[in-house]
Amino acid sequence: MTEIQKQILLLTQEGIPITSSPYHEISRQLAITEEEVVKQITLMREQGIIRRFGASIGHRDIGITANAMCVWNVPDEKVEDVGRLMASIDDVTHCYARPRHPGWPYNVFTMVHSYSRDDCLAIAKEISKATGIDDYKVMFSEKEFKKTGIRL
Structure with a gap:
């Protein structure tokens, strides 16, 4: 560089x-x-020094104040297919496969944002219906401490 x-x-x-x-x-x-x-x-x-150069919207500034991390218990053999399907849903902004831990069966994580908690719950229900995964939890953000991209 x-x-x-x-x-x-x-x-x-x-x-x-x-x-x-x-x-x-x-x-x-x-x-x-x-x-x-x-x-x-x-x-x-x-x-390849930078991967993308894009815009990001200050979602709170436009009224999107409900943020939910949805965690899903996806059968291991279906993680790849279900993860791709979840990632293709417009309302999903992040989608990750993560390891399970003792007492925590969830292995796929999605993030959704909307104008209300009820909207986020409805989105999660739609994701459940689209994927056939009904073992999930929706956890709402309480406070944002930091949100930045990678810095030089």
Whole structure:
């Protein structure tokens, strides 16, 4: 990674402004053109330095305040198929297979977000119906302590 690429990552990792010229301030600070900023970001993606460059919505700011981690007891031989099906559901934002632990039979975890707890419960019920998995729990977030992406 070049020094200019490192600086671009440092200046963008907390987000970029939502304006018609989001790279203007970055280019000014680095004394390069906006086109060069875009070129370097594209190059870093092509080189695998960064996997994606995308937008994330502040869901609480738009009223999505119910967040639920749904944990599922999926037969081991069905984890791959059920996991792929769950991951394909639009309401699911995260889907992971995890090891079982003594006293904790759940091995697939999904995250859903909505405007109310009742909506999240309805989503979980729909996932259950779509997958045929009826051994699950829905756990709601109480407080968010930290939410960030990977930082340089």
